[in-house]
Amino acid sequence: MLRREISRSYQEFSDDDGTEPTEPYQHSADSKVEASQANGSALPEDDPNENSPILALDKNCLKSFFSCVLILIYLTLTTLAAFLAYQTISDFLHKLQHPVMSVRYKEVEEFDPPGIALYPGAAELLSCRHHYHDHIPPRSLQTNNTEKQLRESDCVMDMVNYTDPYSNQTKRQAMVIQGPTDVLNRELIFLQFSRNETEEDFSYISYMLFARYSDLNKSKDKESFMRDCEANYSMRTFSGGFRTWVKMSLVKTSGRNESVEFRHESSVVKYNDRRKPDEKTNELFFVVFQWRDPFIQEVNDIITANPWNMFGILCGVFMALFKAANFAKLSVRWIVKIRKRHKKAKRSRELNQVT
Numbered sequence: 517m518l519r520r521e522i523s524r525s526y527q528e529f530s531d532d533d534g535t536e537p538t539e540p541y542q543h544s545a546d547s548k549v550e551a552s553q554a555n556g557s558a559l560p561e562d563d564p565n566e567n568s569p570i571l572a573l574d575k576n577c578l579k580s581f582f583s584c585v586l587i588l589i590y591l592t593l594t595t596l597a598a599f600l601a602y603q604t605i606s607d608f609l610h611k612l613q614h615p616v617m618s619v620r621y622k623e624v625e626e627f628d629p630p631g632i633a634l635y636p637g638a639a640e641l642l643s644c645r646h647h648y649h650d651h652i653p654p655r656s657l658q659t660n661n662t663e664k665q666l667r668e669s670d671c672v673m674d675m676v677n678y679t680d681p682y683s684n685q686t687k688r689q690a691m692v693i694q695g696p697t698d699v700l701n702r703e704l705i706f707l708q709f710s711r712n713e714t715e716e717d718f719s720y721i722s723y724m725l726f727a728r729y730s731d732l733n734k735s736k737d738k739e740s741f742m743r744d745c746e747a748n749y750s751m752r753t754f755s756g757g758f759r760t761w762v763k764m765s766l767v768k769t770s771g772r773n774e775s776v777e778f779r780h781e782s783s784v785v786k787y788n789d790r791r792k793p794d795e796k797t798n799e800l801f802f803v804v805f806q807w808r809d810p811f812i813q814e815v816n817d818i819i820t821a822n823p824w825n826m827f828g829i830l831c832g833v834f835m836a837l838f839k840a841a842n843f844a845k846l847s848v849r850w851i852v853k854i855r856k857r858h859k860k861a862k863r864s865r866e867l868n869q870v871t
Contacts, residue, residue: 611821
């Protein structure tokens with residue numbers, strides 16, 4: 517107001533004098549405005565931030581929001597990468613402990629002759645014959661021809677005495693017979709036993725199958741061999757007064773544990789006893805051993821866990837973590853830069869207000 521009054525009084529004084537006013541103050545003010553515009557700076561009266569405080573507040577809120585979003589994205593990526601690494605390692609350890617079983621069937625024309633260990637006890641062997649095409653004699657052999665039929669027997673057998681693997685006080689006697697080999701011609705072995713009548717309600721004969729009969733002949737200690745077989749193979753039975761048909765199948769397992777296992781399929785048919793009454797005092801046992809089919813089931817334990825696959829996944833996870841850390845570092849730098857710029861602008865506004 518004082519400047520305007522001085523200017524006006526100066527103008528009136530000039531008009532009264534009749535001379536043209538020079539307006540030195542106005543000229544100097546205009547020159548200052550032009551200089552400030554040329555330098556690219558605004559006067560404190562023309563500062564846009566002072567004229568629009570709401571716009572500056574919105575910018576600060578937006579920058580803070582974006583910084584929070586960036587930090588949240590970084591935490592999310594880090595959590596996902598850590599979970600993926602943990603899941604990958606857990607799956608790898610689970611696959612190592614639980615291998616997948618691969619089953620393959622191999623067809624053969626002949627099997628290695630298995631060993632058939634029978635435990636007749638008080639029963640007496642009447643006959644042991646090899647037959648083909650399921651041709652079995654319709655009548656049982658008579659007990660009075662036992663010695664003659666045993667001489668005519670075409671089975672290879674051996675008697676082994678050994679100690680029970682589960683009880684050192686029990687002695688066992690096994691009749692080991694060489695099993696059939698020709699599976700294409702349906703070779704079978706037919707055995708007959710006889711035992712005097714006893715007071716037992718149920719009568720049976722136990723038997724056991726092991727992989728190869730030749731292993732018994734090659735063994736230097738047959739007693740230890742039979743003891744180990746009884747400890748590793750299952751024991752089965754067949755009853756008196758019936759014909760038990762045992763069909764064998766072979767399963768080989770390889771991988772962590774190498775083993776050979778027999779699977780039994782047995783069917784029972786009642787025997788029609790046509791003997792004379794005085795001969796029926798002896799109970800008869802009949803059993804047939806035959807291969808079920810020419811296929812050997814081979815089971816392999818396959819470990820599906822691939823260490824290279826896990827290594828590649830972990831490399832990808834660590835790369836994602838590295839990228840997320842780099843992204844977070846750049847975000848922090850950007851936030852610090854924005855804050856410095858904001859402080860600088862605020863300081864410059866304060867200086868302009870003072871001047």
